[in-house]
Amino acid sequence: MATKKEPTTGLRKLLEDQLADIYFAEKQLVKALPTMVKAANHPELRAAFEEHLEETKVQVERIERVFEALDLPAKPKTCPAILGILQECNELMEEFADDDALDAALVDGGRKVEHYEIATYSSLCAWAEQLGLYDAAGLLKENLEEEQAADEKLSGIGEEVIAATGPDDEEGELVEADDDDRALAGQRAGKRTPAAVSKRATNGSARKTSSSGRKR
Ligand SMILES: [Fe+2]
Ligand SMILES: [Fe+2]
Numbered sequence: 001m002a003t004k005k006e007p008t009t010g011l012r013k014l015l016e017d018q019l020a021d022i023y024f025a026e027k028q029l030v031k032a033l034p035t036m037v038k039a040a041n042h043p044e045l046r047a048a049f050e051e052h053l054e055e056t057k058v059q060v061e062r063i064e065r066v067f068e069a070l071d072l073p074a075k076p077k078t079c080p081a082i083l084g085i086l087q088e089c090n091e092l093m094e095e096f097a098d099d100d101a102l103d104a105a106l107v108d109g110g111r112k113v114e115h116y117e118i119a120t121y122s123s124l125c126a127w128a129e130q131l132g133l134y135d136a137a138g139l140l141k142e143n144l145e146e147e148q149a150a151d152e153k154l155s156g157i158g159e160e161v162i163a164a165t166g167p168d169d170e171e172g173e174l175v176e177a178d179d180d181d182r183a184l185a186g187q188r189a190g191k192r193t194p195a196a197v198s199k200r201a202t203n204g205s206a207r208k209t210s211s212s213g214r215k216r
Contacts, residue, residue, distance in 0.1 A: 015127045020077035023063045042103045062139045069135045107158040114151035
């Protein structure tokens with residue numbers, strides 16, 4: 001005769017709760033990533049999102065295997081955090097749709113997602129190990145490592161994207177802005193660099209670009 005399951009408590013309850021949370025988050029990401037793939041301009045960024053979409057589908061399956069290992073039905077629990085991050089990402093995609101900083105905005109949104117996932121999977125792995133649930137811990141670790149790799153990849157692509165959307169060098173403005181930035185850095189560090197000295201001599205007229213390097 002089947003016995004009624006006792007409600008869980010403590011770390012086991014927390015594990016089940018956050019497993020349902022990340023299950024919801026991953027399913028949302030399977031829906032959201034195709035939009036990010038379409039929006040990305042940089043070929044490496046597009047490829048990274050495409051690759052992570054495929055990984056995310058596998059991650060969903062792994063979570064279902066974790067539920068199975070815990071003898072639980074796979075049931076998502078609404079994760080307001082991922083909904084908020086994705087909403088912010090959607091807003092940026094709209095706001096920067098025709099702007100050359102769109103890819104930088106997408107890298108930012110993608111990395112915010114990865115950091116949320118990394119935090120959750122790190123906790124889940126630690127709790128599963130503490131509870132002696134080694135099969136579950138192994139599966140969760142696989143997801144964690146994919147998120148860490150995705151974050152590193154996005155971070156590298158981010159550097160390229162920023163370089164590609166940097167200031168133009170029309171009429172030598174790039175050089176002047178660089179000197180100006182070095183002068184300011186020197187002043188902050190309490191040093192008087194040659195650039196800082198010449199900046200004072202020219203009374204700050206060199207700065208024609210904003211701090212992001214884009215012309216105003
Ligand atoms: Fe994921
Ligand atoms: Fe991810």
